[in-house]
Amino acid sequence: MSTPETRKQDVEHPGQDGRLQGDHARSARPQDRTPILMARQLEKTVGSGSNAITILHALDLEIHAGESVAIVGSSGSGKSTLLALLAGLDTLTRGELALFGEPLSSLDEDGRARLRAGQVGFVFQNFQLLPTLTALENVLLPLELSDHNVDTDQARQWLVRVGLEARVQHLPKQLSGGEQQRVAIARAFVARPALVFADEPTGNLDRATGDRVADLLFTLNRESGTTLVLVTHDPRLAARCDRTLTLDDGRLHARASDHARGPDTAPPSHEPEGVDH
Ligand SMILES: Nc1ncnc2c1ncn2[C@@H]1O[C@H](COP(=O)(O)OP(=O)(O)OP(=O)(O)O)[C@@H](O)[C@H]1O
Numbered sequence: 552m553s554t555p556e557t558r559k560q561d562v563e564h565p566g567q568d569g570r571l572q573g574d575h576a577r578s579a580r581p582q583d584r585t586p587i588l589m590a591r592q593l594e595k596t597v598g599s600g601s602n603a604i605t606i607l608h609a610l611d612l613e614i615h616a617g618e619s620v621a622i623v624g625s626s627g628s629g630k631s632t633l634l635a636l637l638a639g640l641d642t643l644t645r646g647e648l649a650l651f652g653e654p655l656s657s658l659d660e661d662g663r664a665r666l667r668a669g670q671v672g673f674v675f676q677n678f679q680l681l682p683t684l685t686a687l688e689n690v691l692l693p694l695e696l697s698d699h700n701v702d703t704d705q706a707r708q709w710l711v712r713v714g715l716e717a718r719v720q721h722l723p724k725q726l727s728g729g730e731q732q733r734v735a736i737a738r739a740f741v742a743r744p745a746l747v748f749a750d751e752p753t754g755n756l757d758r759a760t761g762d763r764v765a766d767l768l769f770t771l772n773r774e775s776g777t778t779l780v781l782v783t784h785d786p787r788l789a790a791r792c793d794r795t796l797t798l799d800d801g802r803l804h805a806r807a808s809d810h811a812r813g814p815d816t817a818p819p820s821h822e823p824e825g826v827d828h
């Protein structure tokens with residue numbers, strides 16, 4: 552399989568395996584381990600008959616624990632659709648997808664929700680905060696839905712970390728777009744998930760606030776080994792990730808800049824390791 556991905560980190564920071572410290576980073580080198588996420592020939596078609604539209608075409612990709620991966624591409628290229636599929640929030644039309652080594656095809660919706668609970672955080676492009684709950688109550692939700700202690704102080708602390716200490720008791724409609732986005736980020740991280748998907752997590756933020764949120768994401772990636780999969784239109788945010796995947800009309804491409812290393816130093820390719828059914 553030709554992998555449409557290149558490990559930019561290997562080029563820029565060879566041998567810096569020390570970044571993989573913490574709860575979820577149990578092994579030093581990403582390529583030595585089973586991927587935390589593996590997609591094979593993933594396809595998404597909506598509609599039927601002559602109205603059918605294929606949004607994603609035969610995508611292969613692997614993401615290893617502790618990585619940070621940017622997904623970029625023009626509006627309508629399929630980034631949000633891909634993120635929802637990878638997180639098990641939407642169903643594939645064709646292909647195979649395994650999360651934490653578990654094939655999603657073997658799980659019903661409840662099973663997928665159980666797999667995600669406490670392990671996967673998701674920041675939606677449109678935030679999807681519950682309108683009748685305060686900021687704090689929204690952040691508490693993942694703790695209530697998983698085996699974690701419902702720790703109000705922990706949830707409040709997350710709101711402090713994203714700069715919303717003065718907005719804890721506000722309802723979403725009383726918050727600006729950027730404030731809602733930061734509540735959504737606090738909610739995605741509160742249960743200390745191993746894997747966080749974030750759809751344009753800084754898209755509604757001014758540069759200074761966006762930089763602060765990005766610093767927080769990459770600190771968690773570095774110190775806790777939280778795997779990050781970020782959709783972004785911001786080249787600065789993408790550049791901070793280990794590697795970048797580019798979607799073009801539903802197809803994955805490596806970016807020209809990702810081919811900087813010569814053939815002699817090409818990263819180890821990840822052959823399909825098989826998905827058990
Ligand atoms: N349920 C659906 N029915 C029909 N078309 C859909 C459906 N969902 C998504 N699409 C189409 O699929 C394409 C990809 O949508 P998607 O939201 O994934 O794009 P995106 O890359 O996230 O764009 P943006 O950067 O604007 O957020 C778009 O052309 C969209 O109109």
Ligand SMILES: [Mg+2]
Nearest residue numbers: 630631632676
């Ligand atoms: Mg989108």
